[in-house]
Amino acid sequence: MLLNRLDSINATFSVGYGSGYSNGTVYKDHVTVASATADGQIVGSASYIDGFELWEPFDGILGLGPPGSNVNETSGHNTTPTFMETLYSQGSIDDPVFGLYIPPFTDEPNTGEITFGGVDSSRFTGDIEWIPQSTPYNTHWGFNASSFAWGNITMTSPLYARTDCGTLPILLPTDQFFDMLDDVPGISLDISSDSHLTTCLIFSSNMTADILPPLEIGLGNLLLLIPAADYIVPESLYATLNVTVDGKTHTNLYPGGPDYVNLGQKALEHVYSAYDIVNHHLFAPSIVVAMMRTLSVGLIVLAIGQANAADLLKVPIKSLLGLYDPTVRRQLLASTLAELAVFTAVEAGDNQTFPNVLVDTGIAERMAAFGRINATFAVAYVPEFLSVFDTVYPALNRYGSGYANGTAYKDAVTVGSATASDQIIGSASYVEGFSELGVYDGIFGLGPPGSNINQTSGYPTTPTFIENLYAQGSISESIFGLYVPPFVPGAVNTGEITFGGVDSSRFVGEIEWIPQDTPYNQHWNFNATSFSWGNITAPQPIFARTDCGALAILIPNDQLFTIVDTIPGTTLDESNGSFLAGCLIFPANMTAADLPPLEIGLGSLQVQVRAEDYIVSPSVYSALNITDDGMMHTYVCAGGPSFVMLGQKVLEHLYSAYDIVNHRVGFAHIA
Structure with missing residues (x-):
């Protein structure tokens, strides 16, 4: 039953979800999800939807992200309370925790459970292993995993992680993903444009679940083990996922970006997860993960003048x-x-x-x-x-x-x-x-x-x-x-x-200082404000990093594959010896004049990398072990979900500054 329109006006919303987009009108209403009812819950009624074609028909989205993660989605409101926040603020639940049990998918009815106000101990064994949520708290349920292993291919911290039950694949650290690609003969990537598992690993037909090792992911003191049989896609789902029956072993394993793991649905089928919206922690045991109690920390950026x-x-x-x-x-x-x-x-x-x-x-x-x-x-x-x-x-x-x-x-x-x-x-x-x-x-x-x-x-x-x-x-x-x-x-x-400072002769204007993301002792990480390539844009949040030891420009996965789908003849470099394997290749009939610049927002500063600067000059093909095939090779690679990395080819267009005490990163246009 409709109570009233938000603030008695026709407030609107616009939201990006994966590659999809929706907008419409916002209302307040009684909302009931099973036994949980929230009064005056803000909901959106969509009048326009685009980009959700990959989904079966569904009726809406119940967002379970952390508070504040819906920034600037509703006109006139910085953020709006989630269903969980409303339940807690109205006293419907005493504990600011919700638990999530996702059942393993089979051909039988698959019934799981969300519990608001605590966890359901009948769904797991042992105690919850709480893990501190990474800051900023208002973006995703991010945290630090303790380890990753697939056979003898391993990685330890820093290992950034995220849970996302709205994502099917398991995202693995980029380097370890490509180590797998190198170490197992006959392995390849799914590069079909129509597959719902594009870029996931494909093993040869002779590789079966009894031969392949499990995935092992450390969650605090808990070890999540995913057998090969559970990351291999069963043939019964090929048609649903638009996967071609080719006799090979298709998987749900996808590159996540540098030092990054995403626990999508296929991982969460093996772990009970819990989320604390006040104390900023998450997870549980056997099938469980959680977070240690932490306090919010305010960041004060001190104004420090340029040195002479x-x-x-x-x-x-x-x-x-x-x-x-x-x-x-x-x-x-x-x-x-x-x-x-x-x-x-x-x-x-x-x-x-x-x-x-x-x-x-x-x-x-x-x-x-x-x-x-x-x-x-x-x-x-x-x-x-x-x-x-x-x-x-x-x-x-x-x-x-x-x-x-x-x-x-x-x-x-x-x-x-x-x-x-x-x-x-x-x-x-x-x-x-x-x-x-x-x-x-x-x-x-x-x-x-x-x-x-x-x-x-x-x-x-x-x-x-x-x-x-x-x-x-x-x-x-x-x-x-x-x-x-x-x-x-x-x-x-x-x-x-x-x-000891910056050299003002090297740049124009003022330094645009941006707070460094925590934890401070890992990388020069921060949040970018925007990303675009022509009319292809990335929604917030956009995680970013500078790394002058990396050559390539890393852009968000969804936007990279949208470029591949949008420009006929565009592919990824899959040659074994190329130093730019995985980067975009445009067809031979295109020139720099046909391609838009890459544009990245850094606070109020907008950096633009022209097409001629992200295209690889043929004069360096031999040095980068690129075959001169007449195609247009680039320095633009996939960075992972919502991730941009400013490698050398971006930093050639920016002056950057780094403050080791006040934890901030600065940028300005070069002179």
């Missing part, structure tokens, strides 16, 4: 095409570093200079891993002994799952005009998996403080180069600026890092 140019410690950097071994398979759906990279020179040791040290804002290694191993690190290093280190470099999985260990030392280290005393550095005695990067001298990590957890024996974390500069008083501001020069083949491409 004379106070800055400047470091020249350069864009180079590195040497590489074309026989080495490279997985680069997204964040893998290609051979076009950013380098600087580092002085350390016995009056030594390491001329080509890789610069990467995506990691925070102690300083660099030096040594001469298999021609990967070109210069040996012998400084003052500190301790032994054994480093797995979790962030360096992007580099073909590389691994290095050796001895850690303290030394005076000079980069450009910046010198840090007692800087902890590592001298590699063993290196594996970096051969595809070519010959270089080390790695200079510019990731946020604390992101090198447990990499040096006896030290939970070790200070980064900028942390030492700031702590030792060499710089007065806790900021570094980064100018990545546009790469021009055959030219000298010189950029700059400034420690």
Whole structure:
């Protein structure tokens, strides 16, 4: 029964859902879901629907996302209360928790359960394993998983995770997904445009459930195990999912993005989940997961002025095409570093200079891993002994799952005009998996403080180069600026890092500061405000990251595949040796003039990457191991759901700044 129109006016709503869109009129009404009734619940009556063709006919959507996740969907209202919020605020339930049991799908009736006001202990065994919800709380039910494994292919934290019962597939970390693609003969991706499982893994016909290992995902102290029989698609569903019967073993396994797992319906059939809208935690046991009680933390961004140019410690950097071994398979759906990279020179040791040290804002290694191993690190290093280190470099999985260990030392280290005393550095005695990067001298990590957890024996974390500069008083501001020069083949491409502030001669206007997403000790993550390519746009929230150690531009999965579907003849690079595998390829009859720019909103700043800048120049095809097939290859790859990564090809068009104390990332247009 209709009570009244919202605020006595014809309030409207507009909502994006996956690739779908709907708008219409908003009302208040009594809403009953089984035994739960909310008075004055805001509901929307759709007058226009587009993009839901993949769904069977259904009657509406019951949103169970966290409070505040429907920002700006209703005219005149920042957010509106969810059904769960209304129940709790009206006293219909005492506990701000709801539980979710999704039954395994069979040909028989499949009946599950939502419980509002607590959990149903008859649906699970043991105790709820509560896990803190990741901030910001008003986007998704995100949290940190503790581990991922598929046979001997593994990953540990940081491993971002999300539950989404409105998604069918299980999304896996990109690098591990492509390790599977490389390790199992005959495996491929579903690239049919009509399949509801496009881009999911397909095993060869001789691979059966009894041969394939289970998926194992660590949820706090709980281990979620999904047998192969449950991630393989049964042939009885092929017609429903528009999957071609080809005798192969199709799966629900899909690439999720760097360090990212999404527990879709096929995962939630194996775990009872619980969600706390007040204390911001989720999950349970056997079939369960939850979160530890945490308090909301307010972020205050302090206004810090630009440092004078004379106070800055400047470091020249350069864009180079590195040497590489074309026989080495490279997985680069997204964040893998290609051979076009950013380098600087580092002085350390016995009056030594390491001329080509890789610069990467995506990691925070102690300083660099030096040594001469298999021609990967070109210069040996012998400084003052500190301790032994054994480093797995979790962030360096992007580099073909590389691994290095050796001895850690303290030394005076000079980069450009910046010198840090007692800087902890590592001298590699063993290196594996970096051969595809070519010959270089080390790695200079510019990731946020604390992101090198447990990499040096006896030290939970070790200070980064900028942390030492700031702590030792060499710089007065806790900021570094980064100018990545546009790469021009055959030219000298010189950029700059400034420690202690930003170099105003490198950009125009003011720095647009954006709060860094928590946890702060993983990546330079933040929220972008918009993404578009022509008339193809991405809904909020849009998670973003900068990583100058990655070449490609990562865009949200849905929008990338909309481009594939929209432009006839567009495909993805599936060649084995390409350094841009998984990136868009446009047909030969298209030119840069036919393609729109990529546009990404960063706060109030709009960055535009023109088509000629995201198209790969044929002059670098051989360096990137791309076959000259007459097609138009690009640097644009899939980043995962609602995820954008500003790799080198974006940062060539932006000045970026990073504040290690006030936890913020800044951007400006280059001068």
